[in-house]
Amino acid sequence: METQVNYNFYPNKEVTIISAPFSAGQRNGGVEKGPKYLLKHGLKEDLEALGWKVSLEEPLKDSGLDLPPSEISQEIFEAGNSRMRNPTIVGQATEKIFETVKSVAHKKVFPLTIGGDHAIGMSTLAGFLDAYPDACVLWIDAHADINTPDTSPSGNLHGFPVSFAMGLKRDLWHKQFDWLDNARTKLLANRIAYIGLRDVDAGEKVILRELGIAAYSMYHVDKYGIAKVVEMALSKINPSGKSPVHISYDVDALDPLFTPATGTPVRGGLTFREGMYIVEAVAETGNLAALDIVECNPDLAISNVHEFDTIAAGCAIAKSALGETLV
Numbered sequence: 001m002e003t004q005v006n007y008n009f010y011p012n013k014e015v016t017i018i019s020a021p022f023s024a025g026q027r028n029g030g031v032e033k034g035p036k037y038l039l040k041h042g043l044k045e046d047l048e049a050l051g052w053k054v055s056l057e058e059p060l061k062d063s064g065l066d067l068p069p070s071e072i073s074q075e076i077f078e079a080g081n082s083r084m085r086n087p088t089i090v091g092q093a094t095e096k097i098f099e100t101v102k103s104v105a106h107k108k109v110f111p112l113t114i115g116g117d118h119a120i121g122m123s124t125l126a127g128f129l130d131a132y133p134d135a136c137v138l139w140i141d142a143h144a145d146i147n148t149p150d151t152s153p154s155g156n157l158h159g160f161p162v163s164f165a166m167g168l169k170r171d172l173w174h175k176q177f178d179w180l181d182n183a184r185t186k187l188l189a190n191r192i193a194y195i196g197l198r199d200v201d202a203g204e205k206v207i208l209r210e211l212g213i214a215a216y217s218m219y220h221v222d223k224y225g226i227a228k229v230v231e232m233a234l235s236k237i238n239p240s241g242k243s244p245v246h247i248s249y250d251v252d253a254l255d256p257l258f259t260p261a262t263g264t265p266v267r268g269g270l271t272f273r274e275g276m277y278i279v280e281a282v283a284e285t286g287n288l289a290a291l292d293i294v295e296c297n298p299d300l301a302i303s304n305v306h307e308f309d310t311i312a313a314g315c316a317i318a319k320s321a322l323g324e325t326l327v
């Protein structure tokens with residue numbers, strides 16, 4: 001059944017799935033398999049059934065940048081206060097993904113990027129903002145992913161994408177991220193809101209407070225309910241109600257009961273329905289215009305049930321975002 005939901009930015013209902021099998025932004029092997037598993041689960045066919053014309057792009061194909069952490073030579077970059085892991089491979093891969101997201105977005109096709117770890121968020125935000133400078137972002141995650149090179153406890157670059165898209169602490173970056181200077185638009189602090197936070201590093205809390213970023217943690221979801229939280233978040237970042245909305249969805253936002261096979265699970269997360277409601281509600285506004293689904297790691301499943309649940313949840317996010325309704 002075709003969707004009854006309207007997509008204001010895509011009257012022709014064309015979507016490109018951008019496969020980003022990438023794992024060097026963190027230290028668990030297996031997250032690079034996410035795209036393959038999501039596609040095998042029927043992601044493309046599911047979206048076609050919703051009336052979308054679906055194409056596939058693979059920016060990392062034959063690049064050698066899609067290897068698991070065990071197969072790449074580990075690099076630790078340290079200079080002054082700056083510290084990060086594997087900046088060369090992460091910088092090269094994220095640049096390629098950026099170029100693809102940018103070109104898809106400029107063609108007025110919905111970019112649906114599937115990871116891979118969340119380091120690719122710097123690519124998707126910068127790429128989408130290049131085509132839509134007034135875009136706003138909902139970052140659905142247990143973590144804020146806004147560390148800078150001087151705040152990250154781990155140096156894992158999947159904890160940096162928001163700060164890179166905003167251009168924070170630019171002088172501390174490794175040169176491999178110079179490509180971000182080519183992006184037309186930096187993400188502004190009043191154009192991003194978080195939902196689902198519950199494991200935020202001390203340095204990140206300072207950044208969120210200093211920049212006044214709208215951050216709805218699980219406390220707010222408990223206090224107000226998910227519908228009100230989505231409404232508050234959208235009114236903060238999209239006061240005109242007319243800007244395109246990019247959702248970057250880390251499956252660890254959901255409680256590990258629903259997405260156990262992910263690298264940094266944190267209990268006390270969104271229920272499955274709360275998680276789907278977020279994308280359904282944004283889709284209903286007509287402004288949903290880009291989506292990332294990241295951090296599905298089939299290798300971390302301790303059973304077939306865990307693997308199935310996690311991959312099925314990833315596909316369910318995509319379907320709910322792209323127009324599937326319950327009745």
Ligand SMILES: [Mn+2]
Pocket residue numbers: 118141143145158250
């Ligand atoms: Mn994340």
